[in-house]
Amino acid sequence: MGDRDRERRARDLRRYETILESLDDAVYAIRPDGTIVYVNERYAEMKGVDRDELLGTDIYDWVSEETAERARRERAAMREEGRDAGSIEYEFEPVDGEPFPAEMRFGPTELGDDGELGRVGVIRDVSERRRRERELERQNERLEEFASIVSHDLRNPLDVAQGRLELAREEVESPHLDAVARAHERMATLIDDLLTLAREGVDVESTEAVDLTAVTRECWRGVDTADATLNAAASLTVRADRSRLKQLLENLIRNAVEHGGEAVAVTVGDLDDGFYVADDGPGIPEGERDAIFEAGHTTDPNGTGFGLAIVERVAEAHGWTVSVAASDAGGARFEFTGVDVE
The missing domain is CATH 1.10.287 (Helix Hairpins)
Known part of the structure; x- marks a missing residue:
């Protein structure tokens, strides 16, 4: 390696070190034998010692045997599965002070000019x-x-x-x-x-491919829709909990019929990253749109005020965003984005 290459590498190292020192996470680098060659200031702060006390020592001297064994098992799994990165959760133990939960991610890296492979890791207080x-x-x-x-x-x-x-x-x-x-x-x-x-406040744990038009028609048959009409124009297949998606659609259909009248027209269609449910009823005044998802909010003396709150809970449980606007016909339009579409 020439002088110019050494200077460039030294500048790069100083730049990387500046970045590492600005992190809120602890960062370390060790040689193949486990000897610590670098820690940032945050690591020393979390451990409660000076950096000089850490450098040159074995990384496992600073953790419990249980944590060390857990890290060894994860490294063995990385080799067996061909992974470049591993992670464990454990109790980080300061020299003085109470242990706290931490997550450590680590992987191999090249250390020094000799091409020697060691490990780098990042530790986060969780x-x-x-x-x-x-x-x-x-x-x-x-x-x-x-x-x-x-x-x-x-x-x-x-x-x-x-x-x-x-x-x-x-x-x-x-x-x-x-x-x-x-x-x-x-x-x-x-x-x-x-x-x-x-x-409905519990996150969705498993999803399946659901034909949006098919499930919409199924929901339509399950709700008293009087003389209302359905335009199931969606062509999407979405990843969702089928049962909870049905609850969402049934509540929106019921809401449209209750507020738009027995002859209301309901349309379910596609968006770039989701879908919408719209009607041609009287719509929702712009000033009231922020309140409609609140539990108990209703303008219908016979309504419970929970239907749209359930809609929002189902959307949030899937990780979707729901918003309300005016439909092309002047009614209400509920848009669901962030949907996993197949």
Whole structure:
């Protein structure tokens, strides 16, 4: 290597080191025998020692035997599977202070002018991510508990009340009983919507290829659409949880019929990265569009106000973005983007 090449390499190394020193993550480089040849300031700060104390020592001297063994297993798996990078999660142990959860990613690299292969790694404090995961787990547990209470403590008395109503109808005829039946139906709808809303906050775990037009027609048959008409113009196949996609479409169809009238026309069509559901009803005033997805928001005295909230939850569970605008016919148009399209 000539002097000019050495100077260029030295400049490159200084530039890379400047970049590494600006990172919030800890970075290290070691030789094949595990000797530390470089750590950035963040690594020393996380470990709670001076950089000079780390250089020249064995990387495994600074971790527990359990962590060292986990890293060895991951390196063996990398060799066996032909991977260039590996990662483990473990408890990072400062010299003084409490251990905290960390993620380490590492892979081989060329060290020095002799072409010797060592390893570089990046360590990230994932305490905040773990905290959010635990909080999400607690929220899901509370939602499941709530769903159980709604399902048991509300549905069971309602079933008893509906049974008593049928017995009363056998003994007497009264228009008041029809009002009671309508109240029971509304309570049942509220309970169903509350259960759906509580359970739709969980992320979708598995998806399948779903023909959007076929599932739209299936949903149309499952909803009381009166004299409404459907234009299933979508040609897409999307990756989705089929059951939850049906909930989304059924709620949008029901919403269109309830607010657009019995003769409303509903269209489901393609977007570049998703799909839309539109109608030719009265539309949604621009000033109200931010509020329509709030649970309990409704302009229909007979509505529960949960339908569009369920739509938003289903979209979020898939990682989609939902927005509302005016349709070409002046009605409402719900657009779903970020959809995995086949």
